[in-house]
Amino acid sequence: MARIVGGIGTTHVPAIGKAIAERKQKDPYWSPFFDGFDAVHGWLARTRPDVAVVFYNDHGLNFFLDKMPTFAVGAADLYRNEDEGWGIPVSKALAGDAAFSWHVINGLVADEFDVTMCQDMLVDHAVTIPMALMWPGEGGCPVKIIPISINTVQHPLPSVSRCLKLGRSVGRAIESYDKDLRVVVIGTGGLSHQLDGERAGFINKPFDTLCMDKLASDPEALTRYTIPELVEQAGAQGVELLNWVAMRGALTGRVAELHRNYHIPISNTAAATMLFDNIPVAQRKAA
């Protein structure tokens, strides 16, 4: 059976893509962010996942505002990136696992998450940058991906509680997949930031800290925030926290925080990286 080895949360700011292309990882501005991935690289080398399920939000590459699914699941064997119009280099295509995607889709719809199914799906920087951060270098990304897009752009957005439940449903689907695969679950975006309006540049370190503190031990605590309250606390684009909440929901075992890096600012954003261990229930019982 497939097994969830752990979860990772990471910021996906477009400027990171540019910094990678220009090899600025060791520049004083960038190193406090990039150095936070050393622990993640070590963990990935040890756990060797085969598949990455990636919760993210599309920023106007695959989806336009004319048709905006609340939840969309990729079901392709290949995901291309294209020009996003803001000057970051186009990334190499990423391999998918369509059969596994369909298993996840079947599980989600059986659980009453009526998702949009995408056999043809472009993935934007919210997928490609995290992959490049986790598997840097020319070798590229060794895992196959299952991208799951959450609408964090056009209100009304799904609630925190709904995204936590979405993640849990995905976690159950992964663990019921009859193939011996190791799966890492990734949530991208955030943490607090706001790009638009007179409040542009808003960052909320205490709220980010609270979110990071609650994710491993008590993600339910975050469900008390309505979406407008989340916008108020995390910033208009800080609602990308929903992707992290879904990631956390998918970790069905005993969850422990293994690593955290938090740095302000990267571009206009409070940048965060977190790594979570997921000890499967069966293993826990045996212990």
Add this chain to the structure above:
Amino acid sequence: MHPHAIPGTMLFEGDLARKGLPLNRMCFSFNSAENRAAFLKDEDAYCAKYGLTPEQRAAVKSRDVLAMLKAGGNIYYLAKLAGIFGLNVQDIGAQQTGMSVDAFKEKLVAAGR
């Protein structure tokens, strides 16, 4: 007053999404380099092709981000327009807050202290 009014912040809800559709559709087209070049070559014609409202056209012409937001522009799409002029999110953050770019960047750094 909206029951969830947050100072200096608009929720991109249905009313704004409806209003902003022509402007956002034009900005979505800027994913293509060919379209970005066409906009630069003849801005009036390009905006006319997408049916921008007079309010949207005036906001784009004056490069006024807050006016574009009020006209229904969504920031992720407006950022594609800003990219045509070589402006990043610190530049447009500075414009929206009435600060210099250096002061805006300092405000971001200060948020980490």
